[in-house]
Amino acid sequence: MATLTIRLPDDKHERLKELARRRNMSVNKLIEELSTIALAEFDVETRFRAMAAKGSVEAGLALLAQLDSELSK
Numbered sequence: 001m002a003t004l005t006i007r008l009p010d011d012k013h014e015r016l017k018e019l020a021r022r023r024n025m026s027v028n029k030l031i032e033e034l035s036t037i038a039l040a041e042f043d044v045e046t047r048f049r050a051m052a053a054k055g056s057v058e059a060g061l062a063l064l065a066q067l068d069s070e071l072s073k
Contacts, residue, residue, distance in 0.1 A: 008016070020030040052060070 016027055016030060020027045023030065025033075
């Protein structure tokens with residue numbers, strides 16, 4: 001496991017400590033969970049961009065039109 005040192009403004013550090021306290025966890029665990037969420041979002045975006053690069057504009061627009069028609073029912 002790696003150790004990471006970060007510099008934060010004091011007010012942000014205090015807010016993170018309060019958030020961690022309200023969630024009954026350490027600041028370390030909170031940062032670990034927040035970084036997991038950020039990495040998951042990054043992975044989803046990366047996969048989406050890779051799939052979009054291989055796809056067809058026409059097929060994508062057709063799927064969006066189909067979704068719009070389903071949502072308007």
